[in-house]
Amino acid sequence: MAAIRRADTRPEVIIRRGLHARGLRFRLHDKKLPGRPDLVFARFRVALFVNGCFWHGHDCPLFRWPATRTDFWKTKIMGNVARDLRNDAQLSALGWRIGVVWECAVKGPGRQRTEQMLDELAAAIRGTAAVFGFQGLLSGTDRVVRAAD
Template sequence: MTDVHNSEQRSRNMAAIRGKDTKPEMRVRSLLHSMGFRYRLHRKDLPGRPDIVLTKYRTVIFVHGCFWHCHDCRWGNVIPKTRADFWKEKRGGTIARDVRNRAALEAAGWRVIVVWECETRSEGELKSFLRSHLSAASTPSSIVG
């Protein structure tokens, strides 16, 4: 399928994509709040500036876009037709950075949870996912890295 935008329009579109306060992130934040969790956002002092930080439980949550972080789903497996080498390198760098950040956080004693954009499409499934992943974190003492 050919791109319906010229390169200038596509460049403007891509530049407008936000890195924080995205719709998937807002869905996760809203659900966490309704479940009684309180959190901090985008702490600069932590590796990777996690989207959501549950300080009390020493848990961080990253809300990853499927395309940008190469999730194994139909949205993450899309390979751009134009500038394929550029995108392969860019997305590969993103994956490497994610691995480094996760390792640094875990080494510092943080529990890391990744929520994928595609997992935020169903509120019921997202709530179950969060409940199951955070149930072990119901008390701060239960988290062991």
């Protein structure tokens, strides 16, 4: 567990480099905002999270319940999911737009084409959707973006 990183994960660094190359400027891990978003685009009032599929209980091929200590892990992961929902609600109440990039969008067998995903992510950040997200390819679906205004 000590080797698990909270910040500067490989998917997060890929997203940061790609968005910076597309002219977007951001702050990292702003402690003043609920949930301490991975990237904060103050100009666009967007809080972006780069979530690991295992730690945040994402229903994708990268997530599997551990075979041992199942009660502990279910409590831990479901607590993380509940905390994410609370943080999203608090950010929305403060007038922030919320973006989530799931680990499976960047790595794994169902990952998206990185350049195309980064272009679409940059457009979503500059856009007006209150909530947006990117995840890996699931069940033959090309790209999943959830947006709600």
